[in-house]
Amino acid sequence: MTDLSADSRALSERDQAILAAVDAGFDRALDDLRALVRIPSVAWDDYDHAHVQASAEAVAALAEGTGVFERVSIERAPIGDTDELGQPAVLAVRPAKAGRPTILLYAHHDVQPWGDEALWRTPPFEPTEIDGRLYGRGASDDKAGVITHIAAIRALAEVADPEVGLALFIEGEEEHGSRSFQRFLALHADVLSADVIVVADSDNWSTEIPSLTVALRGNVACNVRLTTLEHASHSGMFGGAVPDAMLAFSRLAATLWNADGSVAVEGLTEAELEVPEQSEQHVRDEAGTLDGVDLIGSGPVLARMWAKPSITITGIDAPSVRDASNTILPTVRFRLSARIAPGQSAADAFAALQRHIAAHAPFGAHVEYDGVDLGDPFLVDTTGWGATEAKRAMADAWGAEPVEAGIGGSIPFIADLVAQFPQAQILVTGVEDPATMAHSPNESQHLGVLRKAIAAEALLLSRASERQE
Structure with a gap:
């Protein structure tokens, strides 16, 4: 693996020392990542939440071990307006010195x-290194993000006493909807307030070129139930006269898209974003599109994924083929997942979807909703010093200029950060690359990307520590 300090002669002595410290501490960071991956910390219902607690304790121990923070604690916040507590998060704080800025690391x-x-x-919770990648659930999303913060802080502390203010917030339920996130921010606003917020939970352009994520689509997800009958009926006796729910679902679903696969729901908007050039074949290769299958939509391919809405039906409650019987189905329930373009609120998008479904539900089918999940999109303001310094740090650590990129996916809690800390500069960085396969079997972390992500963040923290606010 390439030594990060080898091509750093144009950097300051302090910067070179930071990069050398990252190199020297990388094996330790990798061991720490392996230890975290071994903990199956799934926050979803019906999974053993003792593992989430164990994971929080392990992260807290890593934060304590940096020797930097004045206070490290494991905290839980209520979910919404209920008394139910969310999953354990790690909170570590160190006030700024000498008028330096404060950075929140998430x-x-x-x-x-x-x-x-x-x-x-490979076994999902037995971290395994193959061809420069570490395989395992959470090896990238997002335990590599956790280790990026820890290792960057260690490197900075080895070179100088950090004067930058630091707040470390390692959430315990992001994959389960960040249900207690808003209350957590409100309860700890005094110590989480920062000049710059670094969210290490995104992608990079490639294993050789870093990205600063500047646009995120929002999401609207809901369960839709279509009902046409009080009970199931014999398909031979009544078929051809009585509308079944599957027919209603099929007819309704077809109205959601135009012939080219683009979204046909009136009221879902598009954003005006400049996007880098990317070939359709590159997207086909990354997505694993089968030979002969066309891509959908029109316009630049990255604009379709970053600046336009999309709709996916991700699940259907209906009898399986094995359990199929000669009956007319009275009801069908399906999960609708929409990604919405930057610039439109999730609430407005959900209202547009409801209007469309009401107007296109065939045969007078009754419509019900449940499981509604809304997340607003986000556009990053790159005019502040935080974005400038982050891109400079990426260029110095990676040896390549970063791309300002959009993401087709969503990080809804960023809107909560904006609402709670409207003056903060928010930077969305990450350790993933196009081959990471986050959320999928065989998730992996490219170790070269991890090393460079640590180095870029360490340089950012070091330079912020020299900045006078």
Whole structure:
């Protein structure tokens, strides 16, 4: 693996010392990442939450071990207006000195469920290194983000006493909807307030080119139930006259898209974003599109994924083929997942979807909703010093200029950060790359990307520590 300090002669002595400290501490950071990956910290219901607690304790121990923070604690906040507590998060704080700025570092230590183990090439919670990648659930999303923060702080502390203010917030339920996030921010606003917020939970352009994420689509997800009958009926006796719910679902679903696969819901908007050039074949290769299958939509391919809405039906409650019987189904329930373009609120988008469904539900089918989940999109303001310094640090650590990139996915809690801390500069960075396969079987972390992500953050923290506010 390339030594980060080898091509750093144009950097200051302090910067070179930071990069050398990252190199020297990388094996330790990798061992720490392996230890975290071994903990199956799934925050979803019906999973053992003792593992989430164990993961929080392990992260807290890492924060304590930096020797930097004045206080490290494991905290839980209520979910919404209820008395139910969310999953444990780690909070560590160190006030700024000598008028230096404060930086809030965010990541999450919970992970997605692992799914069918037969689809994994290695055991999901036994971190395994193959060809420069570490495989395991959470190896990238987002325990590598946690380690990026810890290792960057260690490197800075080895070179100088950090004067920058630091707040470390490692959430425990991001993959379960960040249900207590808003209350957590409100309860700890005094110590989480910062000049710059670094969210280490995104992607990079490639393993050689870093990204600063500047646009995120929002999301609207809901369960929709269509009902046409009081009870199931014999398909031979009544078929051809009585509308079944599956027919209603099929007819309704077809109205959601135009012939080219683009969204046909009136009221869902698009954003005006400049996007880098990218070939359709590159997207086809990354997504694993089968030969002969066309891409959908029109316009620049990255604009379709970053600046336009999309709709996916991610699940259907209906009898399986094995359990199919000769009956007319009275009701069908499906999960609708929409990604919405920057510039539109999730509430407005949900209202547009409801209007569309009401207008297109066929045969007078009754419509009900449940499981509604809304998350607003986000556009990063890159005019502040935080974005400037972050891009300079990335260029110095990676040896390549960063790309200002959009993400087709969503990080809804960023809107909560904006609401709670409207004056903060928010930077969305990450350790993933196009081959990471986060949320999928065989998730992995490219170790070269991890090393460079640590170095970039360490340089950012070091330079902020020299900045007078």
